[in-house]
Amino acid sequence: MLKGFYRHSPPVCCYIHMGKRIVILGAGFGGLACANALRKGLSQDHRVIVVDRKKSFMMGLVNLWILAGSRRPDEPQTPLAGLNARGIEYLNDEAIKIDIAAKKVQARGHGWIDYDYLVVALGSELAPEKIEGFAGRGYNLYDAEQVQPLREKLLALRQGRVAISVMGMPYKCPPAPYEAAMIISDILEKNGTRKNVQVDMYVPAPIALPVVGPQVSREIVDMIARYGIRFHPDCKPKIVRDGEVEFESGEKAAYDVLAGIPPHRSPDVIKTSGLATSATGEWVPVDRLTLRTGHPGVFAIGDVAEVKSGTVTVPKAGIFAEGQAKVVAQEIIDEISGRPASTAAYNGQGFCFVEVGNSMAGFVEADFYHEGGPAVRLEPPSAESYEKKHDFERSRIKEWLL
Ligand SMILES: Cc1cc2nc3c(=O)[nH]c(=O)nc-3n(C[C@H](O)[C@H](O)[C@H](O)COP(=O)(O)OP(=O)(O)OC[C@H]3O[C@@H](n4cnc5c(N)ncnc54)[C@H](O)[C@@H]3O)c2cc1C
Known part of the structure; x- marks a missing residue:
């Protein structure tokens, strides 16, 4: 049973309203981008609930700045509680079960949470x-x-x-x-x-x-x-x-x-959910354009998903998680708004900055859905790309959490 969830609203499991309930598992790159896009595109009678066992957000790329000595390891991370001020309900908890048939997920401390739409953005774990x-x-x-x-x-x-x-x-x-x-x-x-x-x-x-x-x-x-x-x-x-x-x-x-x-491996809750049907049994296969899992209303994005275009698999990286998140949000918004034939489609494109030390970075741009195989372009290192990498972090944290 849900305990102590939202002092001023009824428990999630027995909330009766006309609005839809969208549950996002994971408040990393994909989950944060998706939650924010949903909140912007849906009226307040639809609930956007994000579950993450972490209390704060830090991009993986910060590891490289700690290594280089340009970021202190004890520098404060951005609290996920910032989501609440944006009208996104953040639940600091661990997802332990996904019941696809009953359309609900179980959080360790809060019990079962029903959903109309589920976005699985749980990332990958290190083994x-x-x-x-x-x-x-x-x-x-x-x-x-x-x-x-x-x-x-x-x-x-x-x-x-x-x-x-x-x-x-x-x-x-x-x-x-x-x-x-x-x-x-x-x-x-x-x-x-x-x-x-x-x-x-x-x-x-x-x-x-x-x-x-x-x-x-x-x-x-x-x-x-x-x-x-x-x-x-x-x-x-x-x-x-x-x-x-x-x-x-x-x-x-x-x-x-x-x-x-x-x-890398997928989180345990994925393995028991029946969603991890990739060849390795680790990842969640999804449609490459819609990120749908094949189960009604259930999407998977980011590192936890296996997004294949022919023999090419889209890499696990934040920029791709973010792109997929925006498409999923648009599909859900379109569906809820009575536009079932959503034109939102993921394009397999992204970019990243390749640090080379000495405050310099190269730039890679990639299109993984390019006909005839991935089209990738690598630009030589520059101080400008290094600065853009810092902007990349700053702008997203501002857009998602501050
Ligand atoms: C050193 C390094 C450098 C990188 N550089 C870049 C870069 O330059 N550009 C780039 O695009 N990407 C980069 N990445 C990759 C990027 O960080 C990941 O690909 C991205 O975070 C994936 O996003 P996601 O939303 O799928 O998962 P994540 O961001 O990992 O988020 C998953 C969330 O799910 C939560 N979670 C997991 N299991 C549970 C559970 N059972 N219950 C509740 N919560 C749970 C986790 O706490 C986490 O917050 C880098 C990664 C590293 C390590």
């Missing part, structure tokens, strides 16, 4: 335990709490080897490990130790970024080579020992500092 020996020996680059200790370790390193290992596919923000490698090189350069430290990048795939194809992959490898970073494809780690990673091929690599991007 460092899938790589034997990694926890305690390597630093998880995607865990904000481990990035500052990694930076300190790099600053203390006088000589030796830094290994950056992508430990599984798919992972979010495909360029981010390469950005981290160049930022690490820059940290060592500024620390005066770069000439004594070898930096190696190990990835499980045969090319740098399979999702964008061989041409851009070569450009990325050339880019990191300009910073003296060596690239090692086909290196999926099997076991991490003190000072050594062993790959599935049997090859071994020595390290003094190991920074890893652990395998």
Whole structure:
């Protein structure tokens, strides 16, 4: 049963009104973009409810700024409670069950919540335990709490080897490990130790970024080579020992500092929901244009979704989660407003800024629905793109939460 939810309104489960109830699971990139677009497009008699176990929002890209030393790890994050002032009902709770047939979700502290529409935006989780020996020996680059200790370790390193290992596919923000490698090189350069430290990048795939194809992959490898970073494809780690990673091929690599991007998995609540019917059993397959799951009124967006266009899968990144969120919001608004033939359709397009250290960033633009395969363009690093990356964060936080 729902306990203590909204002092001034009836419990969600027995709320009788003409309006619709849209429940969004997850207040990350996708959930926040969707909730705000819905609130702008729907009258107040329709309820937009967002459930997230976190109390605040921080973009994943901030990890790179903590690594670079340009953002303090203890800098306050943006409270999700800011949603309430916008007419979006934020519920700080964990979703533990999704009952598709009964159109309701269960939150650990608040009980069952009925919905007319459900938007699943729960992201992906990190599974460092899938790589034997990694926890305690390597630093998880995607865990904000481990990035500052990694930076300190790099600053203390006088000589030796830094290994950056992508430990599984798919992972979010495909360029981010390469950005981290160049930022690490820059940290060592500024620390005066770069000439004594070898930096190696190990990835499980045969090319740098399979999702964008061989041409851009070569450009990325050339880019990191300009910073003296060596690239090692086909290196999926099997076991991490003190000072050594062993790959599935049997090859071994020595390290003094190991920074890893652990395998990703979907949240447990997804696995028990019956929604995760992708080939791996992890992700939620959706229609590439509508983001519908096949269950009436149920959508999935962002990292948790598997958005396929032919053989191409749209990467897991915030910019795509945001684009998908806006389309889903428009579809729901159209449907509620009596315009069932919504023309909103996701276009598979996005961009991102590729940091290279020294307050510079390149720019990548991609169209994953381009006929004949993804069309991707990589612009060389500039101070302007680096500044735009900061604007990217600022403008979204302002639009979604402040
Ligand atoms: C180092 C790094 C750099 C990155 N750089 C970029 C970049 O430059 N550009 C870009 O576009 N993307 C970037 N990304 C990727 C981006 O952060 C993710 O792809 C994006 O956050 C995905 O959005 P989402 O809404 O699908 O999931 P998320 O933003 O991860 O949100 C999911 C939310 O669901 C909540 N949740 C999960 N399970 C439950 C549950 N059971 N109950 C309640 N709440 C739950 C979580 O607390 C979380 O708030 C980067 C990521 C990293 C790690």
